[in-house]
Amino acid sequence: MTKPAGGKSGSGGPRLGMKEIARRAGVAPMTVSRALANPEKVSPETRARIMEVIEREGFIRNQLASSMSSLRSRRSIIGTMVPPLINSGIAEQVQGMTDACHEAGYQLLLIQGDFDEQAEDRAIRSLLGWQPAGLILQAFVQSPAARHLLAAGDYAVVEISEIQGREPIDMAVGVSNFDTAYAMTVHLVDRGYRRIGFVSTPMHGNDRLQQRRIGYQAALADRGHLYPQSLEIEVPITPQGGAEALTALVERDTALDVVFCSSDTLAIGAVQECHRRGWKIPERLAIAGYGDMDLAAQLFPRLTTVRVPRYDMGRQAVEQLLRRLKGETDVPRITPIGFEIIDREST
CATH class of the missing domain: 1.10.260.40 (lambda repressor-like DNA-binding domains)
Known part of the structure; x- marks a missing residue:
């Protein structure tokens, strides 16, 4: 039925x-x-x-009609859509969401989305088919059709994403990725670095990565540095991608003295490539990451990075959603989560 x-x-x-x-x-x-x-x-x-x-x-x-007929079962589900690659940061968010859902007596239904509007639209419709109590979407919704559907249906929705630049459908929990990348770039400039490369995974449809690049560029401009596009590169989110990015950037600019990677996964690959070349870090080339995954503090040298409390972000998203479901009227539309620049030996 x-x-x-x-x-x-x-x-x-x-x-x-x-x-x-x-x-x-x-x-x-x-x-x-x-x-x-x-x-x-x-x-x-x-x-x-x-x-x-x-x-x-x-x-x-x-989707519930044939398998979960009771109203109680339907209303005990919180649906979430995650990016196609569950890296350590997303995994921490999901764990925070899972723990908060369990404590409140809810089940977390997870569906993989994509950075493509049509795929995103299909994933959201699939989630709604289970008639969840509410949705937590781990990025701002890009699809106009999906945004209209969610807004018109008056669903309780929390987007875990960039908290500036776009209005959330309902609520948003996250950080300003502009501010995080700006702060890291300023940190590197203040440490004396002048030729700062920027390595990112593909930015299409990813508001967070787009804001990190804008923050990087704005910091350089504010400090009087040029940011030629030759010092920016997009690669797959793998250690190999980070290694290949380092190779390409050094070939483009032999004066490159630091690489700022938009994820620790990329930074780890860059560190390993330096070791293969026999380059000392940070004497020959400094490297910074983003995310502060567990391995970042175990690398040699330990990785300078941006720490974002992903687990807390996941918990906060569920807590905001539950407050809305209880009918509370003072739930903030946008909830910022703090961040920290972790300065270690790689810079």
């Missing part, structure tokens, strides 16, 4: 049930059900017609 979730459709009226979706698509209700459950059994033309009606009307499939 499939039925619409609560709230309003994109046109402002009640969401349509399967029978009405079928009528508007000119097919039988069974065909709609088959298109959702076994799309390969429906012709591409018919499936496209059905999906056009579903997308237009904001239809959400109720």
